[in-house]
Amino acid sequence: MTNDAALRRTPLYEQHVELGAKVVPFAGWEMPVTYEGIREEHSAVRRHAGMFDVSHMGQVEVEGPGALAFLQRVLSNDVGEVHVGGAQYSVLCNEDGGVIDDLFAYRLGGDRYLVVTNAANHETDLAWLGRQSREFDALVRDVADRYAMLAVQGPHARDVVARALRIELPPRFHVAHVQIGRRPALACGTGYTGEDGVELLLDPEVATPIWAELLDAGVVPCGLGARDTLRLEVCYPLHGNELSPERNPIEAGLGWCCKEETGFIGSEAIARARAEGTAEKLVAFKIEGQGIPREGNPVMRGGGDEQIGAVTSGTFSPSLEVGAGMAYVRSELAEVGTEIEIDVRGKRRPARIASKPLYAKRS
């Protein structure tokens, strides 16, 4: 990693500026936080289709006869269950079971996989994967520069993308080799919003015309602001907030993607945490009344002066129209329905632990 403090720009930077986006530094990149307003973008994704430039995310290719054995060793989920064309969520853990990153792995071919990393962790992940791969017959390659990445999300996202780009899209949690802008590309049935949709990994050289085509097709450009409120409403964890090398996936509620029997790095610590329980648990909560919780706010026992946890992410939820968030609290007080108070800059805001997700589509 270079020590260059200069911020990087995605291939779509000029498009964001042209659309009047508010651009902010994020994980070393200049990224659009909003175009027309977070609430509007949020609701476009809940009701129709929105697109996010997520080209800041990293991609790492793992290839070779030992690729599966290697990924089984570093990823928490059972990678052996993934067929060619499949996708799977995992955490990448250290020996103590702490979460280095959370990521999707896509099986592109028999012994070829692609993992998509969080921008802020890409270099760390790459170094970790490189180091761990030495005992395996597998090559780890940084391919982040090969792809621009667009997440198109919302109930109409698939239809609009399939029609506008004339491609066939894979089902949810699958990946397909497609042609976008006459170049090889990947279409992934994944996302970070709780809505149906796709993530497109395309040649950076065609990113601009494809963005324009999707805009013409009525897809609403959305920034990182809406990406955050959308993922928070459906309680998807964000590395750096809910997940960190100091937290294990059990306390984060990610035990479902940990298959300790595969013997991955960190599995012993995670098996122990699962068996013994953890001191704290990640919960979702809603404010009852006024106030907007923010990251770092202390969580207090309802009606008391005892701090029982801290907020990891908090916002005004555009769908619920109330302050809401996630927090780590003492496990014995983590029951759904428990009355708590959030200390928002000195003001106690009554809240209640809620079931996850905070927002679920009405059927």
Added chain:
Amino acid sequence: MAPGSSEGTYPDDLRYHEEHDWARVEGDQATLGITWYAQDSLGEVVFFDPPEVGATIQKDSSYAEVESVKAVSDVIAPLSGEIVEVNDVLQDAPEKVNEDPYGEGWLVKVRLTAPEEAETLLGVQEYRKMLDR
């Protein structure tokens, strides 16, 4: 939109504070709010946390908070005084701060304790010049 872009509106009859607040002074009372630039920088206002009626506010100090989905912003008092009224409309319709920052989106009314402070505030030309810098 570039910061300081001139598309915002700034009425002539108001006095402005460098922290992007305005005051409409009428005798020994003043109505206070945030400027077009302030609301545009903040984004859609989703919550206004007002001071209590009767509270004392101090020029250049924070007296309230406005929040957008992503950010919290302190509201700085352009003048010193005692709160005589808060805009209750904002409890249910905080977006008025964006839609009409100098009208329905006013924040509080104060009885001024140092009316002479108004002379230290900026006129509209000076405030616009500051935004363009």
